[in-house]
Amino acid sequence: MPLEAPLRIRFLVVGGGIAGLASAIALARVGHEVAVLEKDDGQSNSGHHGIRIPPNMTKILSNWGLKPQLQDVGLVSRILLFSRLENEELLGTQVWDYEVLKEMRGEFLLTTHAELHRILSDAAVAHGVNIRYDAQVVSIDPDLGQVRLASGDTLSADVIIGADGETGISRDVLVGQHDRGTPVGMSVIHTTIATKEMPDAIRQANVIFAGFGNGCGAAAWPIHQRKEVALEFILRDPATEGTWGDAPCTDLSALVPSPCDPRVRLVADSATNAVRTVIKDYSPLESWVHDSARFVVIGQAAHAFPAIAVQAVAMAVEDAAVLGKLFCHLSSRDQISSFLWAFQDIRQKRCATLHQVELGYIWFMTLQDGPHQQARDEGLKERYRAGKNVMSAEDGEEETPQWRDVRATFDYDCEDHADDWWVQWGLLRERAKSPEASQARDLVFTWSNMGVAVDQSTDAKRE
Ligand SMILES: Cc1cc2nc3c(=O)[nH]c(=O)nc-3n(C[C@H](O)[C@H](O)[C@H](O)COP(=O)(O)OP(=O)(O)OC[C@H]3O[C@@H](n4cnc5c(N)ncnc54)[C@H](O)[C@@H]3O)c2cc1C
Missing domain, CATH: 3.50.50.60 (FAD/NAD(P)-binding domain)
Structure with missing residues (x-):
């Protein structure tokens, strides 16, 4: 609590x-x-x-x-698959150890x-x-x-x-x-698609798929109890405006490279809800x-x-x-x-x-x-x-x-x-606020300050 x-x-x-x-x-x-x-x-x-x-x-x-x-x-996802975007060539895997x-x-x-x-x-x-x-x-x-x-x-x-x-x-x-932020020349296009249209590879396990293309890349993972797949496609892009909540962008199919991993191609060709977010640099x-x-x-x-x-x-x-x-x-x-x-x-x-x-x-x-x-x-x-x-x-x-x-x-x-901050600094600051009070408190001799438990009920009975 x-x-x-x-x-x-x-x-x-x-x-x-x-x-x-x-x-x-x-x-x-x-x-x-x-x-x-x-x-x-x-x-x-x-x-x-x-x-x-x-x-x-x-x-x-x-x-x-x-x-x-x-x-x-x-x-719950424990597997990452890395492959080439153009030809599905598997580059490597990362399995998170339980x-x-x-x-x-x-x-x-x-x-x-x-x-x-x-x-x-x-x-x-x-x-x-x-x-x-x-x-x-x-x-x-x-x-x-x-x-x-x-x-x-x-x-x-x-x-x-x-x-x-x-x-x-x-x-x-x-x-x-x-x-307003400065566009860096890259965008991400986000979409989702029903998995019944997807080959087994993505929907079988809770795999995060990462595709590396020439100057572009894709990440995809299952959502909604594997009934859908979410895809993010990142590319070099001259667009300067685009953010969450914008109307769907219509050019995803044209933007993914050809040839392309057929799974990503399928998503790109059938996406109806794709949104473009332009990556911008904001001064810190x-x-x-x-x-x-x-x-x-x-x-x-x-x-x-x-x-x-x-x-x-x-x-x-x-x-x-x-x-x-x-x-x-x-x-x-x-x-x-x-x-x-x-x-x-x-x-x-x-x-x-x-x-x-x-x-x-x-x-x-x-x-x-x-x-x-x-x-x-x-x-x-x-x-x-x-x-x-x-x-x-x-x-x-x-x-x-x-x-x-x-x-x-x-x-x-x-x-x-x-x-840690509270223990190292916050408490210290609180104590420093009233040094006399805390000193006085520390100087008072009581059995409980000495760490000895006193049975108050016995004292009361004596009185
Ligand atoms: C509509 C929307 C959809 C998103 N969808 C996704 C997604 O699908 N996947 C993903 O990875 N990330 C998504 N994001 C981004 C994600 O939320 C952020 O990357 C991150 O989580 C941090 O969010 P934040 O709460 O700091 O800012 P934001 O997510 O930008 O939230 C800011 C909130 O402030 C509200 N707001 C702005 N100005 C005002 C104002 N003047 N008065 C009152 N309210 C105001 C906005 O409406 C918004 O609800 C989305 C963001 C938004 C706004």
Whole structure:
């Protein structure tokens, strides 16, 4: 059971996406009053495309008691298959070891954005969170702790959380201007297709399939109890606009290379719900916390991951979990600012590191044909021929750098890091606030201070 915060304060969350809902759960379950303001109607702000939930995120949702709901919708995946996109040539495999995943206290789950979104919004409501739909925030005044809605209503709170994504107004408040992001020249096209139209290879097991093409790549995995497959196709693309919720794009079939793995070709040719998200570079925010210490950004608003990144959703949930863990210790208002700065300290480095790791994966997956691509493919095939996982160590090597990265990512328990901060710094700060009081307390001689249990009832009888 989580600790209940000794002091209950009011939070307003701008944005009812994954980050917004997750932070609402994390804060409400430790006793705070939380309202979420979502501009959409509660349907159009979730997507029907695939999501991979890595172990570092499943362990948080399990801690929050959501494991049964996740197991209902998610497929547990333990196998990754790597192949050439043009000709299905198998390059290698990665099988997650059951014992290793157990040690990491999390599974790799496959589901959709809409299913995850529904689980989180149901949980938020169950924790007493007030979710207001059709509530578009048009301005934020961090100094006053106020937001104004398009309807004209003004709402106030002790702390405002900006969870409105990379294009929302929360980033603008911190940057001081609207950051449109710079297209990097790549897009991801997301789609889903019924598996009855797919050959067995993809639907038989809960396999994540990764196809490496010439300057492009694809990832696919089963969803909806294997009745459908989700596909992401990443390519070099001059398009400059395209995001979640846009109308379906119609050119996927023309965009995938020819010749192409027939499974990917089939998906591309029959896709009717494909959505293009253009990958943009957003300048990193120096600070996620406003000087007023009443406003903080989280999720995509704080750290915009490309839409193909496995860790995009997980980072939003980790942000939320850390906020919840810190604010469960709130006993006076003067702690708010130190908790928000602690949140930034704990999260900024982790997110920046994983952002780089994800960019590395994109580079690796989409190498153009040439010496680097040949070296990549040969390296993978060599391991496969030797019966090894793609991330297995070479003889004499303890672990590969790739495995080190993956282990550090999946093993990480963000809630432990928040607890460590509290023990190392938070408690210290509390004690430092009243040195005389604590000194005096320490100097008073009592048997219980000496660790001796006194039977009070015997004393009482004597009297
Ligand atoms: C409609 C939609 C569909 C998506 N579908 C998928 C998917 O299928 N697969 C996948 O991997 N990822 C998907 N994503 C992206 C995924 O949610 C993010 O990559 C990541 O999980 C972090 O999300 P976030 O909550 O920080 O930001 P977002 O997901 O961008 O959520 C931001 C939320 O804030 C709301 N909002 C924005 N401005 C305002 C405002 N002014 N006032 C009130 N509310 C506001 C938005 O409507 C949205 O609900 C989708 C995102 C959206 C918005």
